[in-house]
Each structure stands twice: as structure tokens, then as C-alpha cells.
Amino acid sequence: MGRGSEMVGDEIVLRVENIHKRYKDQEVLKGVTFEVRRGETKVIAGPSGAGKSTLLRCINLLTKPDKGRVWLEGVELTDPETNINKMRQKIGFVFQEFNLFHHLTALENVMIGLTKVKKLPKDVARKKAEEALLTVHITEDLWHKYPAQLSGGQKQRVAIARALAMDPVIILYDEPTSALDPQLVGEVLRVMEELARKGVTGLVVTHEIGFALEVADEILFMYGGRILERGPPREVVFSPKHEVTRKFFENITKLYGGK
Amino acid sequence: MGFWEEFIPLVLHGAVNTLWVLVISIPASVALAIALGSARVYGNAPIKAIATAFVVTFRGFPLVVTLFLLFFGLADLGIYLTPYQTATLAFVLCGGSYMSEYVRGAIRSIDIGQSLAARALGMTKFQELIYIILPQAIRRALPGLSNEIIYQIKYSSLAFVVGYEEIFAVSKTFISRYFMPLQVFMVDAALYLAMTTAAAYGLRALEYKLRIPGLEMSIR
Numbered sequence: 487m488g489r490g491s492e493m494v495g496d497e498i499v500l501r502v503e504n505i506h507k508r509y510k511d512q513e514v515l516k517g518v519t520f521e522v523r524r525g526e527t528k529v530i531a532g533p534s535g536a537g538k539s540t541l542l543r544c545i546n547l548l549t550k551p552d553k554g555r556v557w558l559e560g561v562e563l564t565d566p567e568t569n570i571n572k573m574r575q576k577i578g579f580v581f582q583e584f585n586l587f588h589h590l591t592a593l594e595n596v597m598i599g600l601t602k603v604k605k606l607p608k609d610v611a612r613k614k615a616e617e618a619l620l621t622v623h624i625t626e627d628l629w630h631k632y633p634a635q636l637s638g639g640q641k642q643r644v645a646i647a648r649a650l651a652m653d654p655v656i657i658l659y660d661e662p663t664s665a666l667d668p669q670l671v672g673e674v675l676r677v678m679e680e681l682a683r684k685g686v687t688g689l690v691v692t693h694e695i696g697f698a699l700e701v702a703d704e705i706l707f708m709y710g711g712r713i714l715e716r717g718p719p720r721e722v723v724f725s726p727k728h729e730v731t732r733k734f735f736e737n738i739t740k741l742y743g744g745k
Numbered sequence: 746m747g748f749w750e751e752f753i754p755l756v757l758h759g760a761v762n763t764l765w766v767l768v769i770s771i772p773a774s775v776a777l778a779i780a781l782g783s784a785r786v787y788g789n790a791p792i793k794a795i796a797t798a799f800v801v802t803f804r805g806f807p808l809v810v811t812l813f814l815l816f817f818g819l820a821d822l823g824i825y826l827t828p829y830q831t832a833t834l835a836f837v838l839c840g841g842s843y844m845s846e847y848v849r850g851a852i853r854s855i856d857i858g859q860s861l862a863a864r865a866l867g868m869t870k871f872q873e874l875i876y877i878i879l880p881q882a883i884r885r886a887l888p889g890l891s892n893e894i895i896y897q898i899k900y901s902s903l904a905f906v907v908g909y910e911e912i913f914a915v916s917k918t919f920i921s922r923y924f925m926p927l928q929v930f931m932v933d934a935a936l937y938l939a940m941t942t943a944a945a946y947g948l949r950a951l952e953y954k955l956r957i958p959g960l961e962m963s964i965r
């Protein structure tokens with residue numbers, strides 16, 4: 487079990503039920519069901535094309551699922567009556583390619599959601615943004631730099647601060663370290679781990695086995711648009727039920743040198 | 746009174762009239778261009794269709810035809826525009842339509858990730874456009890817009906066809922009295938060159954001021 491587990495309550499904050507998604511004649515998600523409890527960190531792993539990114543985007547409806555339902559704190563996001571923009575404020579999203587706003591400084595990137603979406607007064611937003619940046623170890627000397635002036639690791643930490651500052655119910659991470667140079671991966675994983683320890687709920691698509699073993703409460707192994715196998719990290723990684731799962735983690739361990 | 750004593754005040758009066766149209770028509774063209782370009786990418790189907798039809802129409806008409814339509818055509822329908830109003834409106838319709846294509850292209854060139862990140866924060870499509878996409882797109886469109894602005898300064902001479910007393914109109918009248926076309930048109934050319942050069946410098950300074958540190962290649 488991950489060490490974050492002492493923070494995990496019984497309250498389910500995210501429920502995903504029977505999600506289906508098809509692109510033309512290719513069925514990318516074939517009925518995915520799981521739930522995330524408050525304070526929990528769940529890792530999703532699986533081979534390329536398994537549908538991991540599509541699944542994350544179906545959760546905050548950046549992609550519309552064809553079938554199935556999603557609830558956040560009991561509110562059904564997939565209900566057409568639900569104000570999705572309002573609900574998205576509560577779902578942090580961290581992208582593989584960072585997607586910081588190029589024309590805004592680090593501080594402004596974190597502030598804009600607070601001022602324009604949450605409509606907080608500027609000074610309150612600024613205070614909150616500064617706190618979030620300090621939490622991800624972005625120090626004051628970097629606050630007024632533009633994304634193009636930051637390293638990959640710094641960019642991704644600013645992106646995490648941007649999500650965190652909104653006080654989200656959950657943060658979704660889509661391969662947050664895959665675009666980084668190996669020596670920068672550690673600083674981002676460390677921040678994610680610290681957040682998990684503080685009880686920030688997370689759903690993380692990653693191939694970082696070390697992170698999964700140390701931090702995750704559960705691994706969902708996706709294969710061909712389904713959750714093929716799920717369970718405590720050690721079980722899924724070291725003694726999986728399926729041959730494909732075993733092969734996958736064997737290859738990953740070789741590639742990433744998991745602990 | 747000699748030629749110069751008479752011509753210089755007259756042509757300067759024309760230049761003031763020219764500028765008086767441009768100070769309205771250039772900002773208004775840019776504003777219209779941003780609205781049309783945005784509507785053609787972000788609008789729903791009917792808005793897109795209307796914006797596209799608008800651009801195709803006013804980009805398709807020769808400017809002279811637009812000027813005549815607004816001046817004589819509308820008069821036929823009982824709407825009387827002054828030469829000043831006609832010229833300003835025609836330049837805005839024509840310039841805005843041309844410029845909108847630079848804006849549309851710039852919007853489409855923005856990485857989809859910027860849009861996804863905005864939506865993921867809970868922004869509406871409109872907030873995404875205003876706060877995230879346009880500030881970046883306008884910067885990219887600026888060199889193209891500058892080109893059109895310089896065109897507009899030069900094509901403002903066409904306002905003479907509806908009897909607006911701008912630089913070219915007063916010069917033509919003047920030549921019919923003193924037949925000195927070389928001197929007259931040299932002065933006109935110098936005035937237009939001064940205006941376009943000033944605009945070019947101003948726009949370049951704006952481009953420099955709006956640059957995003959670290960992101961763009963140096964423009965100086």
C-alpha cells in the first residue's frame with residue numbers, strides 16, 4: 487500500500503462508470519469503471535494506445551464519452567444539465583506537454599484561473615498563486631519569467647501550481663514527466679509525491695514504476711480500452727494475474743529502472 | 746500668390762483630412778478584423794457563415810465599387826452618407842475583411858494545448874478566446890496587419906472618387922489650374938511616404954513591445 491494511504495477516507499470523490507469512446511471504427515474505451523477516494527493517489531499504467539489519455543479527457547469532458555457516466559463529489563458531470571465549466575474548476579489537469587500559457591509569466595499563469603474563472607480579487611489571487619508556486623518549489627526569482635525562459639521541470643511544476651491553486655477536488659496528471667529530460671523527472675515526481683502526502687487526491691497516468699510503488703494506493707492497468715487488472719502496486723507490478731501485465735512491467739522496469 | 750504658397754497650405758489641409766479618416770478607419774478595421782477572424786474560428790455555424798459571407802463579399806468588391814455603392818447606392822435608398830463617412834466606412838469594411846484573414850490564420854496556428862489548458866481551468870470558450878488565444882494570435886498577426894495598415898494609408902487616396910478632399914483630391918484640382926504635375930505629385934508622394942514610414946516604425950515598435958521573452962526570434 488502507498489504511504490499516502492493513511493490520509494484516505496471512505497468518501498468517494500470521483501466515480502467513473504462504464505465509459506465508452508469510439509473514434510471512427512476504433513473503439514478506444516470499452517467500458518471503464520473505477521472510483522477514487524478522497525486523499526487517494528491512483529496510478530494508471532498501460533501500453534501506448536491503451537486509451538489512458540482518452541480516459542483522463544473523458545473525465546473532465548475535454549473529450550465527450552459516447553456512453554457512461556462520471557460523478558465528481560456526487561455531481562454527474564456527464565449530465566447535460568451540469569455546468570461543466572463550473573465543475574472543471576474542481577478538476578486539476580496536468581498535461582504531458584505542460585501547456586503553460588506562453589504570453590503569461592509563471593505567476594500570471596497561476597493567477598489567471600483565479601482571477602478570470604474564480605473571479606477572486608487580484609490581491610487574493612496573487613497571494614494564493616504565490617503560495618501554490620512555493621508549494622511546488624518555484625521560488626520568487628522565477629515568478630516573473632515567461633514559460634519559454636523556464637526549464638522543462640520548472641514548467642511542469644508551474645503547471646502543477648496552476649492546477650493546485652484552484653483548490654481542486656482531484657488533480658489528473660497525463661504522463662507529467664514523459665516530455666522531460668531524465669535529470670528533470672525527479673524534481674517533478676518529488677512535488678507530486680509531496681502533494682500526495684499532503685492528501686491532495688490524484689489520478690496519475692505514468693510509467694514511473696518507482697513513483698507508483700512508493701506513492702500509489704492502487705494501480706489500474708489498462709489494456710485495449712479496458713482496465714485489465716487493478717490492485718495494490720506491489721501486487722500488480724510483481725505478481726500480476728495476466729501475462730500481458732507481467733510483460734509490460736518487465737519491459738518498463740528495464741526501461742525506467744524501477745526500484 | 747505663387748505656386749508653392751498656394752499649394753502647400755492646400756495639400757496640408759488634404760493631409761489632415763486623410764489622417765482624419767485613417768485615425769478612425771485603421772483602429773476600426775483592426776477591431777472588425779479581430780471580430781471577424783474570431784467569429785470564423787470560434788463562432789457557431791450561423792455566426793461562422795455570416796462572418797465568412799461578410800469577408801468574401803467585401804474582400805471580393807473592388808474598393809472603388811464599395812465606395813460608389815455606399816455613396817450613390819445608399820443614397821438611392823434614402824441613406825445619405827457624407828464623403829467622409831463613406832470613405833471611413835468603406836475602408837473599414839474592406840480593410841477589416843482583408844485583415845481578418847491574418848487574424849484567422851494566427852488563431853488557427855495556436856497550439857491546441859493552449860485551448861485545452863484554458864478549458865481544463867474551467868474557462869468558457871469566450872474567456873479562452875479573450876484571455877488566452879487572442880493575446881497570442883494578435884501578436885502573430887501583427888506583421889500581416891501592419892502590411893494591410895500600410896495599404897490602407899496608400900489606398901486612402903481613392904476617397905477622391907466620392908469627392909472627399911484628401912491629399913490626392915486637392916492635388917488633382919490644383920493641377921487643373923497650375924499645370925505642374927511633377928511638383929504636385931512629388932509632394933503627394935513625399936506625404937504618403939512620410940505617413941507609411943511613420944506607421945511602419947510605430948508598428949515595429951509595437952511588435953517589439955509585445956514580444957514574449959524567450960519565445961520569439963529576435964526582431965531587432
Ligand SMILES: Nc1ncnc2c1ncn2[C@@H]1O[C@H](COP(=O)(O)OP(=O)(O)OP(=O)(O)O)[C@@H](O)[C@H]1O
Binds near residue numbers: 509514533537539541
Ligand atoms: N482525436 C482522436 N482522433 C482519432 N483517434 C484518436 C484520437 N485520440 C486518440 N485516438 C486514438 O485512440 C487510441 C488511444 O489513444 P490514447 O491517446 O488515449 O492512448 P494512450 O494510452 O494515452 O497512449 P500513450 O501512452 O501513447 O499516450 C489510439 O489508438 C489513438 O490513435
Ligand SMILES: [Mg+2]
Binds near residue numbers: 538539540660661
Ligand atoms: Mg497518452
